[in-house]
Amino acid sequence: MATREIADRIYSVGTIDWDLRYFDAIMPTPRGSSYNAYLVKGSEKTALIDTCKPNDEADFITNLMRLDQHSLDYIVIDHAEQDHSGLLPLLLEIFPSAKVVTNETCKGLLLAMHHLEEVEERFIVIGDRDTLSLGDKTLKFYLAPWVHWPDTMFTEVVEDKVLFTTDFLGTHYAAPTLYQDDESPDYLEAAKRYYAAIMMPFRSSVQEHLKLIDEIAPKIIGPSHGPVLRMSAKIIDLYRNWSGDSPKNLVIVAYVSMHGSTELMTKFLVDDLVQRGIPVQQYNLLETDTGVLGSAIVDAATIVIATPTVLFGPHPVAVNAAYLIRALRPKVQQIAFIGSYGWGTNAVNYLGEMLSPLSAKMLEPVYIRGQPEETAITALHEMANAIQEHHKTL
Numbered sequence: 001m002a003t004r005e006i007a008d009r010i011y012s013v014g015t016i017d018w019d020l021r022y023f024d025a026i027m028p029t030p031r032g033s034s035y036n037a038y039l040v041k042g043s044e045k046t047a048l049i050d051t052c053k054p055n056d057e058a059d060f061i062t063n064l065m066r067l068d069q070h071s072l073d074y075i076v077i078d079h080a081e082q083d084h085s086g087l088l089p090l091l092l093e094i095f096p097s098a099k100v101v102t103n104e105t106c107k108g109l110l111l112a113m114h115h116l117e118e119v120e121e122r123f124i125v126i127g128d129r130d131t132l133s134l135g136d137k138t139l140k141f142y143l144a145p146w147v148h149w150p151d152t153m154f155t156e157v158v159e160d161k162v163l164f165t166t167d168f169l170g171t172h173y174a175a176p177t178l179y180q181d182d183e184s185p186d187y188l189e190a191a192k193r194y195y196a197a198i199m200m201p202f203r204s205s206v207q208e209h210l211k212l213i214d215e216i217a218p219k220i221i222g223p224s225h226g227p228v229l230r231m232s233a234k235i236i237d238l239y240r241n242w243s244g245d246s247p248k249n250l251v252i253v254a255y256v257s258m259h260g261s262t263e264l265m266t267k268f269l270v271d272d273l274v275q276r277g278i279p280v281q282q283y284n285l286l287e288t289d290t291g292v293l294g295s296a297i298v299d300a301a302t303i304v305i306a307t308p309t310v311l312f313g314p315h316p317v318a319v320n321a322a323y324l325i326r327a328l329r330p331k332v333q334q335i336a337f338i339g340s341y342g343w344g345t346n347a348v349n350y351l352g353e354m355l356s357p358l359s360a361k362m363l364e365p366v367y368i369r370g371q372p373e374e375t376a377i378t379a380l381h382e383m384a385n386a387i388q389e390h391h392k393t394l
């Protein structure tokens with residue numbers, strides 16, 4: 001990836017991966033991603049903000065050489081995760097006089113993960129709102145725990161009003177331009193997918209750090225993935241909306257079926273909701289990837305999991321979906337289970353226990369033997385009544 005100047009003597013020096021199709025082995029990334037790092041050249045000192053993943057070392061070092069960077073004073077690490085700190089051991093070798101600037105928690109993680117105990121004396125530990133002079137530019141650090149690791153911090157170049165936010169406000173999106181058209185549907189889809197998988201589990205922390213961004217009032221935000229943001233970027237309002245406590249009038253029905261009974265039940269319920277004018281989206285769990293499901297549950301007020309019984313419990317793909325929903329902690333207010341069984345089932349208890357940490361209201365389940373008939377249809381109709389009652393209040 002080429003280097004680009006984002007403000008006076010502040011350069012984007014990270015790498016871009018057009019072909020990345022899975023991030024963290026969890027989340028499909030159909031638009032690739034980038035591993036952003038930044039070089040800040042003050043009148044006296046130069047600081048590198050973050051590095052990138054180890055495989056990209058040739059591109060990364062080339063970028064630094066393009067900027068004629070043969071020495072470094074500081075390597076600021078805003079977040080210890082390997083895709084941002086991966087080149088730290090190599091850079092410490094290449095730049096023997098460079099100091100690592102980070103917070104106490106991040107230092108602990110870096111030492112442990114990269115086995116850097118031997119160079120511990122090269123670390124400078126900063127606290128919240130500490131500053132570091134580069135001459136005519138000043139770096140200011142803000143501890144920002146839990147967006148999304150405990151070590152996360154933001155770094156501001158005070159004079160230029162440029163703020164580096166590590167994974168916060170990032171996107172897995174290999175952007176063709178430094179700044180991104182805010183309205184691009186591809187970009188917005190990628191941004192929501194990223195929010196769901198990486199930030200949604202920490203909603204209250206997201207809200208808190210949006211207030212910090214308001215307070216700092218940067219002109220430019222440089223996240224660690226995806227495009228650089230020119231303020232005020234649309235993504236800030238979207239984050240406010242996604243992380244807020246009020247869900248939308250939206251029902252998500254995630255289903256799987258082996259012999260068609262649960263599928264029929266799903267169809268009855270979804271048709272009933274559509275008939276009532278309640279926005280609903282149906283997802284076949286065999287064909288829905290974690291990125292799509294994660295995005296789908298960001299705004300939903302009600303989530304229905306529909307699964308047959310397999311060896312006394314839910315179908316494995318339904319368990320996988322329930323685990324993902326539990327881990328991502330959406331603002332869902334109602335949860336329901338429907339499905340079919342042959343001789344005996346523990347599916348509802350199993351799923352109910354899995355999703356109990358979300359503190360959503362559990363609707364009366366509809367579990368039937370074999371194919372749905374009149375009683376099942378009546379019970380599904382009652383479930384639709386309960387959903388409608390709640391959705392009227394949204």
Ligand SMILES: Cc1cc2nc3c(=O)[nH]c(=O)nc-3n(C[C@H](O)[C@H](O)[C@H](O)COP(=O)(O)O)c2cc1C
Binds near residue numbers: 256
């Ligand atoms: C591999 C397998 C395991 C099953 N295990 C159970 C079970 O433990 N308890 C049960 O009541 N039914 C069990 N069944 C029966 C199904 O739950 C039943 O056929 C159900 O109606 C299928 O719903 P579907 O048409 O939505 O796939 C099993 C079926 C299969 C294929």
